[in-house]
Amino acid sequence: MLRLVNVSKRYGDVWALHPMTLDVCPGRTTVLIGPSGCGKSTVLKIIVGLVEPTTGSVELDGERLRPDNVLRFRRRMGYVIQEGGLFPHLTAEQNILLMPRHLKIPDEVVRPRLQALCELTRFPPDALRRYPAELSGGQRQRVGLMRALVLDPDVLLLDEPLGALDPMVRAALQEDLKAIFTRLGKTVLLVTHDMAEAAFLADEVVLMDAGRVVQRGTVADLIERPATPFVTQFITAQRRSGFMPVGARGSLP
Ligand SMILES: Nc1ncnc2c1ncn2[C@@H]1O[C@H](COP(=O)(O)OP(=O)(O)OP(=O)(O)O)[C@@H](O)[C@H]1O
Ligand SMILES: [Mg+2]
Incomplete structure (x- = not known):
């Protein structure tokens, strides 16, 4: 609560x-x-x-x-800030995995999670390699959402x-x-x-x-x-x- x-x-x-x-x-x-x-x-x-x-x-x-x-x-808590807040110099995947990498969560946990998030948010996995400027507005929002959800927050x-x-x-x-x-x-x-x-x-x-x-x-x-x-x-x-x-x-x- x-x-x-x-x-x-x-x-x-x-x-x-x-x-x-x-x-x-x-x-x-x-x-x-x-x-x-x-x-x-x-x-x-x-x-x-x-x-x-x-x-x-x-x-x-x-x-x-x-x-x-x-x-x-x-x-x-997962937080999606107003205006998206993706780092322009990081790819979609690097943006999503910022916290898991920082916390040194192992790849075998992170990979399936990333795949599940792409399915959940209907984001094309091929586009994970792209930078925010190379994504549509809707795709950027989906990346922001995946980043907020990646640690499976309660809120x-x-x-x-x-x-x-x-x-x-x-x-x-x-x-x-x-x-x-x-x-x-x-x-x-x-x-x-x-x-x-x-x-x-x-x-x-x-x-x-x-x-x-x-x-x-x-x-x-x-x-x-x-x-x-x-x-x-x-x-x-x-x-x-x-x-x-x-x-x-x-x-x-
Ligand atoms: N760092 C700050 N210094 C001074 N005033 C601030 C600061 N941050 C916000 N404010 C003021 O506080 C009030 C509330 O701002 P807030 O960003 O919470 O509004 P909001 O409801 O999210 O607006 P919007 O719909 O435009 O995003 C506004 O008057 C804003 O100018
Ligand atoms: Mg606001």
Whole structure:
């Protein structure tokens, strides 16, 4: 069980995140959604220990994240950063195997794992030899996902994993992600600014605004029982950009 307890982040005079407490349901997909700058990436960076919170703490299975256990924590989490974060001078395979190599995990363990990940993410194994610049956007996202999954983490943290893709590729990857989440049964915390994507992937949605959680629940809860006028405004704005809550692919349960 992953918990944030009273976690906040202040940069100078600005609160990127006001104190927030959040339980992330084990084995389910929770989606953080909200306008640009509302603090979504900050939440993920605090969880993986890249950003130190101003107040509060992160707990995994009741244990608090501290400077002396941050690396052990990190190994239990797979993280796909916003904009992919692949090293351009390393091939796809070298990117995926960075941590296993660093941990000196033997080849006979790593090879079958790599093959299984290619199958899982439907990535052509021939392309493992290529550099990120020689892959399509969708393939790069798959490499990022494989890198996050390679150590078989308990928790998967994905920051806009489908951000910069064209709608067709994005829809295909959404289907694949959903199948992967269902198959692996991991605890997933995914950031998006796209309500249709949230509706399609999430068991539960956490809507944020200006560094605060405004409402959590299913997409249907947000539409039918908005906690504040902002919730309705956000959904209306999403509708204008094509979000179809009923009958469409990202439909209501
Ligand atoms: N290192 C930093 N120094 C100062 N301010 C920061 C820093 N990192 C983030 N911020 C600010 O904190 C706020 C939250 O940023 P964050 O990256 O979490 O937003 P976000 O919800 O992920 O936005 P987006 O959807 O655009 O990715 C923003 O106002 C941002 O400018
Ligand atoms: Mg962000």
